Amino acid sequence: MQPRITPCEGPYTPETAGAFARVMPPGMEPLKLFKTMAHSPRVLQxxxxxxxxxxxxxxxxxxxxxxxRTCARCGCDYEWSVHAALFSQAAQLSAAEVAATQAANADDxxxxxxxxxxxxxxxxxGVWAELAQRYEPAxxxxxxxxxxxxxSIAFIANACRVAPEAWAA
Incomplete structure (x- = not known):
């Protein structure tokens, strides 16, 4: 499927470039999702x-x-694959834990x-009580x-049909 909104390409406005710089690792190209959202600097910000x-x-x-899990349940392959690729190792998630986020039934x-x-x-x-035993109100x-x-991210990525990142899981 073709993206419904073509991602913006630079040069970006100073505000948009600054927003990208705050969330992207140094030297990494902004995500296609972010470049898509750059069509509306207000929404992006x-x-x-x-x-x-x-x-x-x-x-x-x-x-x-x-x-x-949220991305999987929303059918947002784009954002799920970005997080699986960029953050699962840093979060020390095993391959089985990552796979469990897409499984039909959840134990966790x-x-x-x-x-x-x-x-x-x-x-x-019941779920609230279990969470409240493990987590503080904040x-x-x-x-x-x-x-x-x-x-919200899933709504944007799915409805805009953001193309997968080449390096994503």
């Missing part, structure tokens, strides 16, 4: 402002498990939380925000 890429209260492993409470949020936009008392809020944020 607002989404970057809420991206939760900074070190939060959750471990990198927990963050990536949530992100991968974080994966079940992502499933429930995806399916019902809330959490059952972490619980981060879990909810991450799942919601990556739904």
């Amino acid at each position: 607002r989404l970057f402002a809420g991206n939760l890429l900074d070190p939060g209260t959750l471990s990198l492993r927990d963050r990536e498990m949530l992100i991968l 409470v974080l994966l079940r939380a992502a499933d429930e949020l995806h399916d019902t936009s809330t959490l059952s008392d 972490q619980l809020l981060e879990i909810l925000a991450l799942c919601g944020y990556y739904h």
Whole structure:
């Protein structure tokens, strides 16, 4: 499938270049998703402002498990493959854990939380209780925000038909 919105190519406005510089590793070309969003500097800036890429209260492993599961449940192969390629090793996820984020059934409470949020936009008392035993209130809020944020990313990547990154999983 062809992208519905062709990613922008440089030179970028100073604001857009600055936004890319804040989220991309030095020397790495901006992601096609980001270059697509650059058609709307306002959307790009607002989404970057809420991206939760900074070190939060959750471990990198927990963050990536949530992100991968949310992307998988949204059918967002683009973002799932970017995170699998760029972050799974740093998060010390095994190949089996990465694969589990795409499996039909989930045993891990974080994966079940992502499933429930995806399916019902809330959490059952049982999943909430399990999470509350392991996580502080700030972490619980981060879990909810991450799942919601990556739904937004999935909507954009899927609806715009962002082409896969050549290096992605």
